[in-house]
Amino acid sequence: MIAAAIDSLPQPPADPVRVINRSVRCFIFGLVGAVPCFGLGMVWLAFKLFRDVAAETGEPVKLYPLYLTSVSGVWVAAACGVNDLPVGVLADAIVLVVLQFLFIRQQYLRNAPTEWNPARHLMYWGLGLANLGSILSALAVLLVIYVLLHT
Amino acid sequence: MNFLPIAIRELQVTARRAMTYYWRSLCALNAAAITLGFLLVGFNGGLTASTVGGMTFQLLSGFGYWMAAGAAVIITADCISEERREGTLGFLFLTDLNGYDIVLGKLARISVTVYCMVAAFPALGFTMLLGGVSIGDFAKVALSFLNVIFFFSAFGLLVSACSWNVRTALSAALAGLLLFNAPMMASVSGLNFSGPWMALLLPTPGGAFLAALGSSLITVSTPDFLWSLAVSHALGWLFIVAASRMVMRNFAREAPQSAQRSKAALGPNPAAALYARTTEQKPRPLVLMMVLFVVLIVVTGMLINPMSWYDIPTFAFIVLGLHLVMKYWTAHAACASLPSRRQSGELEILLTTPLDGDAILLGSTTAIKRQLFWPFLFVVATDGVLLILGWHKLGLWAGFAFAWVMLIEFFWFVGNLYTLTWVGLFMGMKYSSHAKALGRTLFCVLFLPWSVLAVAAAFVGIATMGRNLSPVTGVVTAGEFLVGLVACNLGFCGWAVSELRDRFRLLAASQAEPPERLVPPWKLMLEKLRFWRWKRRPQAV
Numbered sequence: 001m002i003a004a005a006i007d008s009l010p011q012p013p014a015d016p017v018r019v020i021n022r023s024v025r026c027f028i029f030g031l032v033g034a035v036p037c038f039g040l041g042m043v044w045l046a047f048k049l050f051r052d053v054a055a056e057t058g059e060p061v062k063l064y065p066l067y068l069t070s071v072s073g074v075w076v077a078a079a080c081g082v083n084d085l086p087v088g089v090l091a092d093a094i095v096l097v098v099l100q101f102l103f104i105r106q107q108y109l110r111n112a113p114t115e116w117n118p119a120r121h122l123m124y125w126g127l128g129l130a131n132l133g134s135i136l137s138a139l140a141v142l143l144v145i146y147v148l149l150h151t
Numbered sequence: 152m153n154f155l156p157i158a159i160r161e162l163q164v165t166a167r168r169a170m171t172y173y174w175r176s177l178c179a180l181n182a183a184a185i186t187l188g189f190l191l192v193g194f195n196g197g198l199t200a201s202t203v204g205g206m207t208f209q210l211l212s213g214f215g216y217w218m219a220a221g222a223a224v225i226i227t228a229d230c231i232s233e234e235r236r237e238g239t240l241g242f243l244f245l246t247d248l249n250g251y252d253i254v255l256g257k258l259a260r261i262s263v264t265v266y267c268m269v270a271a272f273p274a275l276g277f278t279m280l281l282g283g284v285s286i287g288d289f290a291k292v293a294l295s296f297l298n299v300i301f302f303f304s305a306f307g308l309l310v311s312a313c314s315w316n317v318r319t320a321l322s323a324a325l326a327g328l329l330l331f332n333a334p335m336m337a338s339v340s341g342l343n344f345s346g347p348w349m350a351l352l353l354p355t356p357g358g359a360f361l362a363a364l365g366s367s368l369i370t371v372s373t374p375d376f377l378w379s380l381a382v383s384h385a386l387g388w389l390f391i392v393a394a395s396r397m398v399m400r401n402f403a404r405e406a407p408q409s410a411q412r413s414k415a416a417l418g419p420n421p422a423a424a425l426y427a428r429t430t431e432q433k434p435r436p437l438v439l440m441m442v443l444f445v446v447l448i449v450v451t452g453m454l455i456n457p458m459s460w461y462d463i464p465t466f467a468f469i470v471l472g473l474h475l476v477m478k479y480w481t482a483h484a485a486c487a488s489l490p491s492r493r494q495s496g497e498l499e500i501l502l503t504t505p506l507d508g509d510a511i512l513l514g515s516t517t518a519i520k521r522q523l524f525w526p527f528l529f530v531v532a533t534d535g536v537l538l539i540l541g542w543h544k545l546g547l548w549a550g551f552a553f554a555w556v557m558l559i560e561f562f563w564f565v566g567n568l569y570t571l572t573w574v575g576l577f578m579g580m581k582y583s584s585h586a587k588a589l590g591r592t593l594f595c596v597l598f599l600p601w602s603v604l605a606v607a608a609a610f611v612g613i614a615t616m617g618r619n620l621s622p623v624t625g626v627v628t629a630g631e632f633l634v635g636l637v638a639c640n641l642g643f644c645g646w647a648v649s650e651l652r653d654r655f656r657l658l659a660a661s662q663a664e665p666p667e668r669l670v671p672p673w674k675l676m677l678e679k680l681r682f683w684r685w686k687r688r689p690q691a692v
Binding site for chain 1: 623624627630631634637638639641642643645646649652653
């Protein structure tokens with residue numbers, strides 16, 4: 001009864017200063033996270049901040065297509081690498097980046113947060129850059145394995 | 152009343168804590184990764200199976216020794232003094248408890264270290280199958296590990312029973328750790344302990360440990376294993392008895408008064424001024440300690456090798472030692488800065504003023520910088536002098552490589568200091584115990600990259616199956632280590648800054664972290680999947 005009453009209470013409005021600060025920080029973390037491998041810690045932080053800010057501003061985000069495409073894209077790149085198809089890896093990486101850019105853009109245009117966030121675009125840029133960093137890191141790891149197997 | 156009720160309670164609390172299981176898994180993973188890495192390198196054919204077994208055994212044993220000794224000292228150094236500062240020690244004596252009840256109860260805190268050690272034993276025992284290590288060696292090393300944990304915990308408890316201040320307690324405990332291990336380090340470095348000099352090595356747990364490794368370290372002077380084990384163990388019990396007496400004697404004694412605030416410490420930021428009031432330390436003792444440390448290394452080098460002590464290994468010991476001391480002090484200062492203000496209520500007062508969290512954080516970092524400026528300058532000057540000396544010693548062209556290594560080490564050092572400051576501030580706010588915050592900070596920033604290196608070595612070994620190892624493999628492993636180092640530093644620094652800026656008031660308000668509930672990772676994943684399935688999100692409280 002009490003829990004239900006608490007659940008039905010309206011959520012307090014998000015602090016705009018805090019939201020803007022976190023969005024800017026998400027962008028900065030994403031920017032650093034775009035550096036392959038070295039920025040992996042920042043990638044995790046940028047994703048975490050993105051989800052937190054989205055939850056705070058009541059923005060319905062669905063990131064699982066992003067994760068699914070990332071994982072499948074890296075698998076395809078690995079398969080191309082095993083079969084000695086460097087052009088395939090390159091094409092896969094380009095297709096993956098373009099697809100994910102379009103997906104993030106679509107999310108940015110379609111989703112409507114309940115709280116106004118003037119730095120929302122920075123948050124999405126942070127997400128995109130962090131995602132790019134994670135893909136580049138995965139490709140770098142595959143490249144290292146490829147080099148090790150061929151020396 | 153139960154037998155040793157505090158020990159039973161501590162053991163029950165430890166058994167219910169999630170981190171106990173995570174730590175244990177991490178230790179087992181690291182030990183397994185190191186063993187696997189060496190094992191696969193052995194497949195290359197460059198090393199014989201017995202050499203691989205012996206090397207893995209020595210490496211794991213050395214690693215385990217320092218981890219066990221360090222963890223035992225850090226966990227126990229502030230456990231009694233913390234109770235005394237908070238005034239809860241007196242309450243315990245209102246019951247039927249005795250001094251030994253409390254001391255042995257606090258000794259049960261090291262059960263986590265024992266669990267971790269036991270988790271690493273199977274990986275250590277695996278080296279027996281490779282050859283070069285007998286079951287006797289394994290049993291001796293296992294026994295000496297338990298002795299190391301007991302000895303240094305007992306020493307930490309004695310220090311804690313005599314201290315009020317967390318800073319003093321931890322520093323004294325770590326100084327004791329170095330002091331008791333100095334004979335072992337000197338022996339490993341080649342100093343000959345024979346005749347009456349063996350009395351220096353015999354009562355230390357390091358002596359028993361060296362004797363346990365004796366069959367593989369034939370060039371090192373070692374005492375008799377059983378004698379060294381018995382004497383050091385007896386010394387540990389003496390520490391326990393002394394700690395019990397000190398607890399009974401000192402529990403009601405008032406804490407010594409701290410020094411008054413100097414006018415020079417007052418800065419434009421009120422948070423910095425408040426911080427500097429009680430925790431400001433004059434830099435001279437720390438700088439003098441560092442000078443003493445340098446002299447000690449030089450003298451040891453001269454004793455070990457009078458002809459060629461003036462060489463790169465001596466310089467490397469000085470540089471690495473000074474950097475380690477500086478890192479420890481930075482983490483120490485950062486972990487203590489905000490919790491001491493919170494405990495005294497000053498942080499609460501500061502938060503009622505127009506100052507926001509960022510200004511308070513700026514004040515704290517400024518105060519830490521001021522406090523450690525002169526020691527830092529000394530370390531930088533020493534690095535510069537050693538760089539010139541090393542370059543002069545090696546010659547113009549060969550010195551370039553040395554200069555590059557020094558440069559990388561220096562950047563790593565500065566990056567670590569920055570990360571340690573922020574992570575220390577955050578951990579200090581997150582955990583109620585200073586020792587726990589310090590331990591977590593040092594683990595995250597200093598230890599974790601080495602753990603990544605162990606896993607990276609295992610990964611390279613698996614990827615190549617130990618065959619066709621070439622210089623490229625070494626470069627790749629070094630690159631992985633560098634990446635792990637930068638990723639750990641950047642990630643933890645960003646995490647600490649983000650958490651402190653976002654949740655400063657929340658962290659300042661909470662006095663202690665509640666015990667974590669053990670939730671297995673697969674349950675978390677199932678929970679997430681359930682929320683995705685039903686398009687629901689957990690309600691934020």
